[in-house]
Amino acid sequence: METVFDSALHQSDLLQKRVSNLTREWMSYRVEKSDRAIGNALLKELIRKYTGVHRRLREQAIELASKQSRLEDDLKAAAGIQKSLLPQRIPEQDAVTVAWHFTPSEVIGGDIFHVFPLNSRHLGMYMLDVSGHGVPAALVTVSVSQFFQPFSGYALLRNKSESAETPIVSPLEVIQALDREYPVERFDKFITVIYLVLDLDSGKLNYCNAGHVPAILLRASGTIEKLDVGGPLIGLEGILPFEEGENALQLGDRLLLYTDGITEYQNPSGEQFGLDRLVFSMKKHVEKPVEEWLKFLFQDMMAFGGKRPVQDDISLLGLEWRG
DSSP: OOOHHHHHHHHHHHHHHHHHHHHHHHHHHHHHHHHHHHHHHHHHHHHHHHHHHHHHHHHHHHHHHHHHHHHHHHHHHHHHHHHHTSOSSOOOOSSEEEEEEEEOSSSSOSEEEEEEESSSSEEEEEEEEESSOHHHHHHHHHHHHHHTOTTSSSSSBOOOOSSSSOOBOOHHHHHHHHHHHOOHHHHTOOEEEEEEEEETTTOEEEEEEESOOOEEEEOTTSOEEEEOOEESOBTSTTSSOOOOEEEEOOTTOEEEEEOHHHHTOBOTTSOBOHHHHHHHHHHHTTTSOHHHHHHHHHHHHHHHTTTOOOSSOEEEEEEEEOO
């Protein structure tokens, strides 16, 4: 039989359990409340930090956009300067018709060319290609183009003699001087160039090709000659000697100077346009005026590639001898 003592003990145990349960519930509540407070504090701190980071990123994005805009403006200005070094007005000569086409692979590039009178009897012209693209290549092209200014103080013209004509320097001597002036290690760029001098009275064409793709002479008869006499690319410190080539233009002959951007242009399959296709296009459109002739050469190249953007600068300088 349960005694009063046993009943009291039982009641005490129940009371202790209730107190223990209430204590645990109270502690749990306090912990949960504390956790919520800590969680809320952490959340507020994270939101504050995220807001600060977001604000800084937005400020940096605005700053980068401003810098990008200024850079694009600078590149456009540089492209304008580079284009100003290309022929602006083709010399008017009864003996020849001249035209050109230029499409850079970037806003500015490493190709440049020109045609200009040396004196009343001779026309000078060059086509050069500097390795690479963008600003570094463009800076070198601008520098080299100054070398080819007839009255720049370099080697295109000799000191005027007693005769009425200003004596000219041979293409061989000009290329040799350029080779000394622009060693490869100076700019860490490779330069290829072909420089030609045309006698407007006789049609005699003297040239020197320094590692450049050969100019193509399309005779009126339909035969092809390559102007490949010369030597290595510019800046190898005379490791190999340069030579000078000579041709005589005849009525109806056409001459094309170009850079390898057109022959190495690739279609989506990776196949290059190539020299054979270029020559075929030259012959196919030979009846067109020189300016249209060049446009059709470029269009044929783009059609071959499915109008993909050019992978390298495209430069074309065309001439027809009318005698």
